[in-house]
Amino acid sequence: MDGNAPDFAAASRAALADPELRGNFRRAMDGLMSKRAAQFADTGEWTGVRALAAAVRLRALSKLPELLEKLEETCTRNGITVHWAATTDDANAIALDILHKANAKLVVKGKSMVTEEMHLNAVLEQDGIEVLESDLGEYIVQMDGTMPSHIIMPAIHLNTRQIAHLFKRKLKDAESREDAAYLTDLARRVLRAKFEAADVGMSGVNAAVAETGTLCLIENEGNGRMCTTVPPVHIAFMGLEKVVERLEDVPPVISLLPRSATGQPITTYVNMISGPRKDGEKDGPREVHLVILDNGRSGIYADPELRDTLRCIRCGACMNHCPVYTKVGGHAYEAPYPGPIGKILVPQIEGLAKRGAMPHACTMCNACVEICPVKIPIVEIMGRLRVEAVRPGGAVKDGGAKASRTESMVWSGWAAMNASPTAYRLATAAMSKLGNAAPSSLPVLKEWTNVRTKPRFAGRTLHDLARAKGIPDV
Amino acid sequence: MSDARNSILAKLRATRDAHPLTPPASDFTPIEAKVWPEEERLPRIRRLMEAVHTEFLDATEADWPAVLRGFLAREGVGSLLYAPATEAGKRLVEGWEKGPLPAPTLIPYDRPLEDLKPRLFNAIDAGLTTTRGAIAETGSLILWPTAEEPRSLSLIPHIHVALLRADMLHDTFLQAVRAQGWAQAMPTNVLLVSGPSKTADIEQTLAYGVHGPKRLIVLVIHP
Numbered sequence: 001m002d003g004n005a006p007d008f009a010a011a012s013r014a015a016l017a018d019p020e021l022r023g024n025f026r027r028a029m030d031g032l033m034s035k036r037a038a039q040f041a042d043t044g045e046w047t048g049v050r051a052l053a054a055a056v057r058l059r060a061l062s063k064l065p066e067l068l069e070k071l072e073e074t075c076t077r078n079g080i081t082v083h084w085a086a087t088t089d090d091a092n093a094i095a096l097d098i099l100h101k102a103n104a105k106l107v108v109k110g111k112s113m114v115t116e117e118m119h120l121n122a123v124l125e126q127d128g129i130e131v132l133e134s135d136l137g138e139y140i141v142q143m144d145g146t147m148p149s150h151i152i153m154p155a156i157h158l159n160t161r162q163i164a165h166l167f168k169r170k171l172k173d174a175e176s177r178e179d180a181a182y183l184t185d186l187a188r189r190v191l192r193a194k195f196e197a198a199d200v201g202m203s204g205v206n207a208a209v210a211e212t213g214t215l216c217l218i219e220n221e222g223n224g225r226m227c228t229t230v231p232p233v234h235i236a237f238m239g240l241e242k243v244v245e246r247l248e249d250v251p252p253v254i255s256l257l258p259r260s261a262t263g264q265p266i267t268t269y270v271n272m273i274s275g276p277r278k279d280g281e282k283d284g285p286r287e288v289h290l291v292i293l294d295n296g297r298s299g300i301y302a303d304p305e306l307r308d309t310l311r312c313i314r315c316g317a318c319m320n321h322c323p324v325y326t327k328v329g330g331h332a333y334e335a336p337y338p339g340p341i342g343k344i345l346v347p348q349i350e351g352l353a354k355r356g357a358m359p360h361a362c363t364m365c366n367a368c369v370e371i372c373p374v375k376i377p378i379v380e381i382m383g384r385l386r387v388e389a390v391r392p393g394g395a396v397k398d399g400g401a402k403a404s405r406t407e408s409m410v411w412s413g414w415a416a417m418n419a420s421p422t423a424y425r426l427a428t429a430a431m432s433k434l435g436n437a438a439p440s441s442l443p444v445l446k447e448w449t450n451v452r453t454k455p456r457f458a459g460r461t462l463h464d465l466a467r468a469k470g471i472p473d474v
Numbered sequence: 475m476s477d478a479r480n481s482i483l484a485k486l487r488a489t490r491d492a493h494p495l496t497p498p499a500s501d502f503t504p505i506e507a508k509v510w511p512e513e514e515r516l517p518r519i520r521r522l523m524e525a526v527h528t529e530f531l532d533a534t535e536a537d538w539p540a541v542l543r544g545f546l547a548r549e550g551v552g553s554l555l556y557a558p559a560t561e562a563g564k565r566l567v568e569g570w571e572k573g574p575l576p577a578p579t580l581i582p583y584d585r586p587l588e589d590l591k592p593r594l595f596n597a598i599d600a601g602l603t604t605t606r607g608a609i610a611e612t613g614s615l616i617l618w619p620t621a622e623e624p625r626s627l628s629l630i631p632h633i634h635v636a637l638l639r640a641d642m643l644h645d646t647f648l649q650a651v652r653a654q655g656w657a658q659a660m661p662t663n664v665l666l667v668s669g670p671s672k673t674a675d676i677e678q679t680l681a682y683g684v685h686g687p688k689r690l691i692v693l694v695i696h697p
Contacts, residue, residue, distance in 0.1 A: 028678055048504025058497035065486040072479075084479035136684055137675035153675060160677045180679035188684055195685070196595045212660045222671035222686020225629050229663075230587070240482065247657040251505060251648040262674070265522065266612040269686070270647075270666035277662065280621040283587035284662055294482050302489035 006334035008357045015328040021157055025329045028156045032320040035263020036371070053256050054375040056249045057311040060241075064301065067210040067243045068292065074213030078275035080288045088118040091293045095120060095202075095235060096127060098289055102233045104129060104199035108191075110217070110224035111135040112204030113151055113314060114237040114293055116336040117349070120202075132194050134223035136187055143170050149330030151337060152261045152316040157329050191223070201227030201285065205238035206313070207253055208290070211246045213274055215290065218254060220268040228273055234285040236273075240292050241301075241310035253313055256373035260317040296349040296397065303395040305384060309344050311374045316341075318368035318378060324361050333358065340368035344381045351397035352389045359385040428461040505648045508611055515610040515643040516694070522613025526669035527682050528690045538695050539569025542635060545691070546600065547575035555594070555601045555631055557623040558582035562604045562637055583624055594626065600633035601626075601687075607642035609650055609666065615692065616650060617665040625663050634687040636667070640696045 015021055040046040060067060072082045085091035091114075099107070107129055109115065121142070124131045133142040137154035141147065144166055148154030155163065164178040167186060174186060203224055207216040215236050217224050228234045244250060250272075258264045277284035300306050319325045319339030330338035335346045335358065343362055347355035359382045368378045385396060390407065392400025417423045435457035440449035448454070463473060510518060520530055533541035546554060557563045563582070570580060581598060583590065603623055606616040615636050619625035628634045644650040647666065651657070656664070671686030682688060 024677075031678055045504060048501075048507075051498070052501055052504060055498045055500040058495060059500060062490070062495040062497045065483050065490060068483065068486070084476075084482055086478040086482060090478060134685065135675070136673045140675065153678075155675055156678075158677075160679065163676055180676040181681045183676055184673060184681035184684050191685060192595060196591055212657055214660055220671070221673050221684045222629060223684070225625075225665075226685055229625055229629060230591075232588075240486075247651055247660070248502070248648060249500070251646065251651065252502075254647065255505065266614055266666065266668050268526070268667065268669045268672055270614070272660070272664040273662070274660040274664075275662045278621070281624065281662060282583065282585065282621065283624040283626045292482075294478070298482055298485045298489070301486055302493075304493040304495070307493075307495070 005354045005357075008332060008334070008361055011332040011334060012324075012328040012361070015332045020159070020162075021329055022327065024157055024159050025326055028153070029320050029326040032261075032263060036260055036317060036320070037263075039259040039263050039265065049252055049255055050373055050375065053252045053313075053373055054311065056244060056252055057313070057374045060244050060249070061301070061307060061310055063245065064241070064243070067245055068240060070210040071208055071213065071243050072292075074210065075208075075275075075290055076213075078213040079278075080213060080215075080275055080290050083289060083291045085291055085293045085295075088293070088295050091118050091237065091291050091295075092120060092123045094289075094291055095237075096123070098233065098235055098287075099124070099127075099129060099200060102200055102287075104233070106194065106198045107131040107200045107202060108134050108194050108198040108223075108227050108231065109138075110201070110203040110219065110227040111138055111154075112202065112237050113336060114204055114239055115202065116148065117295060118237070118293070120237075132191070132198075134191050134195070134221075134227060135219070136184065136221060136223075139187060139191065140166065143167075147331065147336075149338065150316060150319060151314055151339075157331065195223075195226040195230050198227075198231040200233040200235060201229075201231040202235045202237070203228050205236050205242050205290075206257065207250055208238055208243045209245075209247050209250060210243055214247065215273045215288075216250055216254070217271045217273070218257065218267040218269065219271070220264075222269060225269055225271055228271065229284055232285055233287045233289070234273075234276075235289045235291065237291045237293060240294055240297050241312075257313050257315050260315040260371065260373045299395070299397065300348045306348060306381060306395060308376050309341075309348060309381060311376050312341050312345070313374055314341075315373060317371050317373065321367040321371050323363055323365060323367065328361075333361070340378045340382075341376075344378055344385060347385050347389075348396055351401070352385070353398035353401035356389040356398075356402040359389065425461075425463070428463070432457050432459055432461050432464075502648065505646055509645045510610045512643075515645070516640055518610050519608050519613045519643065520692075523669060523690075523692065525613075526672065528613075528669050528692055531691060531693045533693055533695055535695055535697070537569075538637065538693055539566050540571060540573070542566075542602075542693055543570055543577050544573055544575075546578045546635075547573060551578045551599045551633065553581055553598050553600065554578045554635075555581045555583050555598045555627060557603070557627065558584055559622040560604065560620075562602070563622075566602065583627055587624065587626055594630045598631050600635055601628060601631035602635045602637070603628045604637045605639075605642070606654065607644055607650065608638055609644050609647055611646045612666075612668060614647070614666040614668040616644075616654075617667055618661060619663050619665070620661065625665070628665070628667065629686050632683070632687060633689045633691060634667075634670070635691045635693055638692050638694050640694050 140155040325339040388394035389402040
């Protein structure tokens with residue numbers, strides 16, 4: 001394994017050994033699953049709106065280059081400055097350039113997964129710019145010096161006691177009170193002063209409307225509104241797949257996103273921004289910038305099968321329902337996007353050499369596919385990535401990076417055995433006679449038998465049993 | 475960065491043309507089918523919004539300033555920011571008659587945010603806005619900020635009071651977008667607001683008033 005590559009197996013072992021972490025995730029995910037299920041109790045409605053949302057996303061992808069050009073045109077007409085970034089380095093450079101021109105010292109940020117992908121906070125801090133996450137969960141995670149463990153609820157890995165201790169350690173005047181209302185109010189006081197003083201506000205984008213040049217942001221807290229209303233400059237970051245064709249395409253997406261994510265009928269705020277402050281208006285930023293990031297997405301788009309990855313609306317429901325994610329939590333993936341969508345998105349963005357293990361962190365149970373509001377065939381794409389990881393020459397970056405001579409030989413042997421009736425009969429007979437004698441401590445078996453009972457081979461093969469019933473071999 | 479733009483678009487276009495995608499039809503019927511009888515819309519909006527701590531007051535065109543004044547006085551609210559150039563702002567001032575309790579001071583939002591910021595963040599209790607109706611499906615107010623009625627009126631003060639005319643209710647977000655012709659004239663900012671600011675980021679425990687208004691008061695004006 002690459003010395004710098006995240007080690008999912010080791011990280012997940014550590015997570016499994018932490019009962020408090022597992023308890024935090026178990027409680028949270030059970031709650032989220034039941035709240036989501038209550039929202040979609042009417043299966044007819046779910047089926048219809050889901051088909052519509054999937055169609056809206058597919059229609060956008062079918063016209064992606066034209067819609068991005070149209071978005072640029074309408075945004076520009078509205079007074080929004082549009083920037084294009086091929087890589088995260090380019091996007092960070094664009095952000096720094098805008099910040100330098102604004103002589104910015106303090107930045108407040110709303111939640112944005114793309115900026116996690118860019119490691120933007122570290123870049124800004126290195127440049128001497130104070131950057132403050134203002135979504136409460138992100139604020140907690142930033143204060144803790146870690147990374148979000150869920151794309152919707154970044155601090156879900158921590159319980160109230162742990163957060164109270166963190167606040168006590170990091171915020172002066174904080175009392176030792178394990179009380180969510182008190183802690184929330186404390187954060188409100190600290191962050192309000194920052195919103196008032198900030199030079200630049202940053203945000204993500206949930207959907208960008210090509211027809212009208214509108215950036216849609218959904219949230220519950222109002223911090224997104226603060227970041228996009230109060231500071232004199234607003235910079236929005238989006239992956240290039242976030243565009244939709246028409247304003248009418250927004251309601252179906254908004255209908256499914258919060259219901260899938262947290263089981264809410266809608267978020268407290270749906271914020272639709274179509275430009276900077278106009279002459280005569282008394283508030284709103286004087287400059288709005290939109291940074292459209294590629295970072296490998298055009299490569300994903302190039303493959304007709306992998307392209308479906310770009311339908312994602314970032315609701316996080318796949319995480320909440322994933323039996324692997326719910327056991328090990330988000331940090332084990334060491335990736336900006338954890339869980340099922342992360343397992344297909346991150347290897348395509350960062351390459352299979354570094355992220356080839358992620359698609360294996362899956363039981364192929366299909367739970368994520370069942371609940372995905374835009375019907376992404378996550379498991380099929382996962383299978384494709386597993387193949388690409390060991391077979392050079394595919395569409396994904398660093399394809400073949402996980403190829404192993406031993407594995408290749410084992411599969412060649414398996415194929416040869418199944419292609420020859422004699423070899424097959426000999427092998428299955430040998431297994432039924434000798435297989436149970438293999439000790440659990442054998443290198444290949446050990447990983448399995450450490451946590452599971454070793455399977456027992458039947459004394460007679462299927463062919464023997466069939467023959468005994470009078471069914472002839474073909 | 476025009477190089478990045480052109481190379482990204484060229485790549486997308488070439489790969490899409492090599493493997494075109496035929497999407498299924500976008501059938502909006504499942505959303506269009508969501509309709510409620512007129513008399514059920516307001517009770518539904520009220521039920522959904524009250525479930526997330528929104529408070530409701532009932533008034534008429536004639537008495538809404540007095541109803542609001544009485545409520546805010548009882549709640550001990552010290553100051554109310556309003557939009558003086560709007561029809562509602564003018565009505566507010568005209569109808570702000572004396573009552574038994576001390577009324578909040580009316581503060582006009584008559585200058586740029588920069589000049590009002592310290593007061594707005596630190597000394598003003600409540601803000602008053604109009605709405606462009608509400609949505610029955612989700613219990614959401616439609617806010618349509620203008621040059622006269624800035625967006626921070628509904629964001630920075632601890633209490634947001636929104637005037638809702640009971641004859642301006644829509645079934646769904648989609649229906650509101652279509653009926654009001656949004657796509658033809660999007661303003662700088664449009665908002666759906668479905669309650670006071672809230673979070674569940676600390677162990678999934680709901681807490682209200684994290685960054686935006688702590689309280690949302692909907693003052694329903696019945697015809």
